[in-house]
Amino acid sequence: MSSSSLTVLDARAVDRTLRRMADQILELNAGTDRLVIVGIQRRGVQLADRIVRIIAAQEGTEVASGALDITLYRDDLQTVGPRPVVGSTSLPWTLEDQRVVIVDDVLYTGRTVRAAMDELADFGRPSRIALAVLIDRGGRELPIHADIVGRKVDVTPGDRVDVLVEDLDGRDEVVIVSRQDGR
Amino acid sequence: MAGPLGKDLLGLEPLSAAQIRLILDTAVPFREISERAIKKVPTLRGATIVNLFFEASTRTRISFEFAEKRLSADTVNVAAQGSSVSKGETLVDTARNLEAMKIDMVVIRHMASGAARFLAERIESNVINAGDGTNEHPTQGLLDLLTMRDRFGDLTGRRICIVGDVLHSRVARSNIWGLTKLGAEVAVCGPRSLLPNAVESLGVTVFDRIEAAIEWADALNVLRLQLERMQAGYIPSLREYNRVFGVTSARLEKAPRDLVILHPGPMNRGVEIDSDVADGPHAVILDQVTNGVAVRMAVLYLLAGGRPELAEAAKRGGA
Numbered sequence A: 001m002s003s004s005s006l007t008v009l010d011a012r013a014v015d016r017t018l019r020r021m022a023d024q025i026l027e028l029n030a031g032t033d034r035l036v037i038v039g040i041q042r043r044g045v046q047l048a049d050r051i052v053r054i055i056a057a058q059e060g061t062e063v064a065s066g067a068l069d070i071t072l073y074r075d076d077l078q079t080v081g082p083r084p085v086v087g088s089t090s091l092p093w094t095l096e097d098q099r100v101v102i103v104d105d106v107l108y109t110g111r112t113v114r115a116a117m118d119e120l121a122d123f124g125r126p127s128r129i130a131l132a133v134l135i136d137r138g139g140r141e142l143p144i145h146a147d148i149v150g151r152k153v154d155v156t157p158g159d160r161v162d163v164l165v166e167d168l169d170g171r172d173e174v175v176i177v178s179r180q181d182g183r
Numbered sequence B: 001m002a003g004p005l006g007k008d009l010l011g012l013e014p015l016s017a018a019q020i021r022l023i024l025d026t027a028v029p030f031r032e033i034s035e036r037a038i039k040k041v042p043t044l045r046g047a048t049i050v051n052l053f054f055e056a057s058t059r060t061r062i063s064f065e066f067a068e069k070r071l072s073a074d075t076v077n078v079a080a081q082g083s084s085v086s087k088g089e090t091l092v093d094t095a096r097n098l099e100a101m102k103i104d105m106v107v108i109r110h111m112a113s114g115a116a117r118f119l120a121e122r123i124e125s126n127v128i129n130a131g132d133g134t135n136e137h138p139t140q141g142l143l144d145l146l147t148m149r150d151r152f153g154d155l156t157g158r159r160i161c162i163v164g165d166v167l168h169s170r171v172a173r174s175n176i177w178g179l180t181k182l183g184a185e186v187a188v189c190g191p192r193s194l195l196p197n198a199v200e201s202l203g204v205t206v207f208d209r210i211e212a213a214i215e216w217a218d219a220l221n222v223l224r225l226q227l228e229r230m231q232a233g234y235i236p237s238l239r240e241y242n243r244v245f246g247v248t249s250a251r252l253e254k255a256p257r258d259l260v261i262l263h264p265g266p267m268n269r270g271v272e273i274d275s276d277v278a279d280g281p282h283a284v285i286l287d288q289v290t291n292g293v294a295v296r297m298a299v300l301y302l303l304a305g306g307r308p309e310l311a312e313a314a315k316r317g318g319a
Helices: A011-028 A043-059 A111-121 B017-033 B059-070 B091-100 B115-120 B138-152 B170-181 B210-216 B238-245 B249-253 B285-303 B308-316
Strands: A002-009 A035-040 A064-068 A099-107 A128-136 A148-152 A160-164 A173-180 B048-053 B074-079 B105-110 B126-132 B159-163 B185-189 B205-207 B219-222 B260-262
Touching (some): A011 A035, A011 A128, A011 A173, A064 A111, A099 A111, A099 A160, A128 A160, B048 B059, B059 B074, B059 B126, B059 B285, B091 B115, B126 B138, B138 B170, B138 B260, B159 B170, B170 B219
Parallel strands (some): A099 A128, B105 B126, B159 B185, B159 B219
Antiparallel strands (some): A002 A173
8 A cells, every 4th residue: 555645735835825814813803802813732833823923923913822732622532542642731811702713734523623612611711712724624523614724625534634834844834645555 | 452551550660661751741731730720621521430548648539539520530439437348348349349330440548568459450440559558659659750850850860869767658669669760869768677678679779877868869758757656666766766867957958969858748847857948948848749639630541541442433433
């Protein structure tokens, strides 16, 4: 069995997409007032940071941001066992009445987002929660949709969508890795 | 499929250095949960945990209970007094009866060394040793390791001296196993009557004088001197013990470096440790208590889950 990979977004496309997503976040929330941008560990956090920087450059204000590790809110501990690495959650001192935008790299089953919303609810009651993802690959198992999508891709369930970010991987790129059964 | 630690936590002796590091690394993010306004995550929702305490304990039992509750588990406390244990039921019968009520984990404290292992081999639930006789008290050892690691970063080559009643101390034993596995140098110091025979065979240095231990060490783990030891003739008097082995600020001032001071509690102020040391800037005794909850959460988390039949189903479902 071999695999082939296809670049969906290169570095420049990732940059353009994030700029557009930042614009859409501002549009959706009518500016930066009471806006909180929260990334899901790990690559969501990097993408959220980038969006915060883009907004800062454009609007001249640093919006509040945070990181969410949803490991302890997963619903599969009993089935797949504990994930060995638990990351950290750090959020602004209040979410009460804030407009929260959750940022993640890939939206797939929707279970991560479900867990993220549960976790946010334990920190306060935002006035609204929106979801922004770089890639929507379909395949939802829960009634969840993204408000802002960088790129929608069609992939089969066996395929993998890898989001590489400069801070962790040395370059920005989105790749679809498909398995082929050598026919 | 067992989790990364296997089914049970019986001691630090059976664990590898990697497993110990995994527990400590996992405990760090768990500390933050106790700082939240809502100190609770849903991780162990639906799991039932029995705290089976055959010996008096306040700190350890409360710490376990907080850890369990902050992970959303349901908990039941069974103390030996007032239970059918006082009617002569055997340990294994007690546990089997509890298991018949469909529990997931047992935290056991027992006066007999080996009680936790005995139980673990006979029931299917996960067993966590909360202290068995003079054998081990692994979660105390782990919280001591985490507290020292917070201060020192890496423990490799650090010098830790355990002071006091090593002979009767399961805390000492868990510390020795854990510290040596993480590459620290370990010594013990106390009256010969309170040190085990051939303690050197565990790979530790022995100091007969506290002054020499203080000169050598980066940290002292000061054990509680159990007062009943005096009646049993191990030491002549508490005053003499304090005069010869007490950790006092006068002695610490002569040390070539600032020593980190640990104590597993409850303290006998003025016996093994003086008040100004216990309340001083280098004591990390309350950090140990805070870390205790985090370490126990980490252990519960790492032992939980991992049911093979469900894992297979999950794989087929592509989750």
